[in-house]
Amino acid sequence: MRIPLACSFASLVGATDPPSSTIVSINSATGDVDISQLPAMLTKAGYTPDPEVASFLDTAEITTLEYVHSQVVHTPPHTIDSEALCNFVKSASSKLLLRSECAADANGEAFGGREQSPPKKKRANSAKLDMDLHVNDPDAVYQKHLKWMNMGKVWRLAFPHVKRKVAVAVIDSGINWNDPDFAPLKGRVKKKSGSYLDGGWNFITDSSIMTFVDSHGTNVCKILAAKGNNSVGIAGVAPNVTLVPLQILDENGKGPLSRFLAALHMAIDLEVDIVSMSLGYYLSGAQARLMQRGLRAAQERGIALVSAIGYASELREDDYPCRYGGPLALCVAYMQDDKTRNVLHTNSGWGRRVDVAAYGTNIFTGRDENGELRYFNGSSAATPIVTALFAMLLSMDIDPMVAKRLILNNVDPVELPSILEFFIDSCTCGELGVPDWKVYSQDQASPFSLASERSVFLRLIV
Structure with missing residues (x-):
């Protein structure tokens, strides 16, 4: 299941628990590729996708962040973990000649x-x-x-x-x-x-x-x-x-x-x-x-x-x-x-x-x-x-x-x-x-000019 950016990140990531999401970025020669489409793309190319991962992606919560060319996949412990999902993405990308990055979420501070x-x-x-x-x-x-x-x-x-x-x-x-x-x-x-x-x-x-x-x-x-x-x-x-x-x-x-x-x-x-x-x-x-x-x-x-x-x-x-x-x-x-x-x-x-x-x-x-x-x-x-x-x-x-x-x-x-x-x-x-x-803050030189890239901010005549 694909969900928009307005999805609740509170449900994706607990306030104090380790992140339970996987971040992916998949690109073809023509643009970004939706991870949920990989099983169908593999099938069309004559490959058999991993049935467990394909089933998971069919119902997974996926948030697409198009402007940063990434997707966030909700991977809670009882489902496919980040390692398995990233292995699938890597294998599919190799077969389909795609570029991809995939990693477990990480905490910052x-x-x-x-x-x-x-x-x-x-x-x-x-x-x-x-x-x-x-x-x-x-x-x-x-x-x-x-x-x-x-x-x-x-x-x-x-x-x-x-x-x-x-x-x-x-x-x-x-x-x-x-x-x-x-x-x-x-x-x-x-x-x-x-x-x-x-x-x-x-x-x-x-x-x-x-x-x-x-x-x-x-x-x-x-x-x-x-x-x-x-x-x-x-x-x-x-x-x-x-x-x-x-x-x-x-x-x-x-x-x-x-x-x-x-x-x-x-x-x-x-x-x-x-x-x-x-x-x-x-x-x-x-x-x-x-x-x-x-x-x-x-x-x-x-x-x-x-x-x-x-x-x-x-x-x-x-x-x-x-x-x-x-x-x-x-x-x-x-x-x-x-x-x-x-x-x-x-x-x-x-x-x-x-x-x-x-x-x-x-x-x-x-x-x-x-x-x-x-x-x-x-x-x-x-x-x-x-x-x-x-x-x-x-x-x-x-x-x-x-x-x-x-x-x-x-x-x-x-x-x-x-x-x-x-x-x-x-x-x-x-x-x-x-x-x-x-x-x-100095009071000298000429009125502010953008003509030179070396113009100094606020060298003005008062």
Whole structure:
């Protein structure tokens, strides 16, 4: 039985149990091939298909994710397992001259993002203008990293050049749309397939109703785009954003690859501008190739991808989606809490695919339900900062590939903490830099021009 994308992924994958699905991608010279058609195709070609697998496929729950060229087959324990199904796909593909990938589902997780110090209870502030950021959000006073980045000046210089809103999908846990910092960011987004999405989508409950027991997605979205200058809460880095949260992580911060691909499929269907991913999967073989196909499909449609590298202070060569890279992708590490020096955090991952680093230590994200100050840490916190910079560039109608080059060509060097110098110097690693916020806020040169790919963001005459 084939079922549409709107099937319940809650029924396919338990919140804490190992995934019970198989992911397949089968291609002919003319396009994608539906796995359920393989038995008939084998019969037509003069072969006898495995009767047990053929019977299973006749009634199996299969979700087709056409935009990422994959299908998710529900393979619970009492039926055909992933190994048997993949062996069938491999054999059939060989006989029918098809290309295929097949693998058991895999769990991913949120990267970092947990508090490193106890929250502090502070009296609620009244709305007043913050003299550095020029916003009236009462808790902006605690957003020291935005002040270090000169965001008040950046916003002021950017404003005259903004031409459109940017749709940013955040693949993570859910958010609360009733939060006044999120409510103005909610939009009704049209899909290429014809229908509309109201706000975001929860792939666990198969509905537009978000759950937010795990605050990971809330923190990521607050850093990225919390509505600024609205007399409540805090200010996110990027204004002019339509936020599209795509919830795949459960209350334990886990989410299977099948859900990730479903979310990526929806992001492509919605034609978002950027996908932000503060999570990761440790993949190899067919699982990695299945993810690669999805990431490549998104970039081929002009969607920028910003993702977090893992943590644990080590070389990370198998972290996806960071590992894949691509012309419209950025992989983000995180720095220590230091105003004067750009120092890679000792818990940050590194590797050849890492492009930039951003602040990711004790990033203020507002207050919890008890009114206590809430701080967020890790590459999960750094990633939305870089996503927001990307979104600001796209809001000026800059081509995504040019926007990426602008970011990479205007970075300051990142220093290594002494504890990491030996390890990183002894491996081949990409050059690491942090966006130079001084460049993005300087008052010089000529009015903004797209004539040169080396044009510097916001070198304006005031």
